[in-house]
Amino acid sequence: MKISRREFAAGAAGVALSAGLDPNSAGAQQRLRPTGQETLGPYYPVRTPASNDPDLTHYPGRQGRASGQLIELTGRVLDTAGRPLPQARITIWQANAAGRYTNPVDHNPVPLDPNFLGVASFRVGRDGSYRLRTVKPGPYPEPSGTIRTPHIHFDVTNADYRLVTQMYFPGESLNATDLLLSTLAVRHRDPASAICNRAATSEPGLLAYSWDIVLLT
Ligand SMILES: [Fe+2]
Structure with missing residues (x-):
């Protein structure tokens, strides 16, 4: 199916999403472009906490705070008509601030953070x-020798649809050379739609971002 420039723009910039698209408005005739799929990758968590807690700044059951830049990420899960999907479940996983996953197959020699698990699942x-609240993930080397730019992995399910993808941060120097982000365009995906937007922050020292997710239904 050929995608028009207008459809592309709507999905790309997330403008309609951020603006709170009214499903009954004339603009709702314009379908949102589904968020693109990526692979699970090697660090997909085997075990995910069942706490339904979207706060990753503490290791479950421990008191200390994870190291790194605190960030808050907000957004909505929508269908391609801009309607919210209240049954969706999100699982995220990410490297710690130094660039290492809490996963035995990650052999990056930088230290683990005892206060950071890096995995959460919630409705x-x-x-x-x-x-959700977390710390900004650090970059890390991948086997081909390039450096992955900071990103957060998402696994989003709704009814019978599952989206596995990655979200990136604006203004990162490594975005231009990242193995996956820099190849989105040639894989017929819009790089801008994979990068979150800066948002107004509610606390000193907290960086806020927003990112909407569009699922096929
Ligand atoms: Fe990753």
């Missing part, structure tokens, strides 16, 4: 929204 709200 979205009734309006399809989510709000």
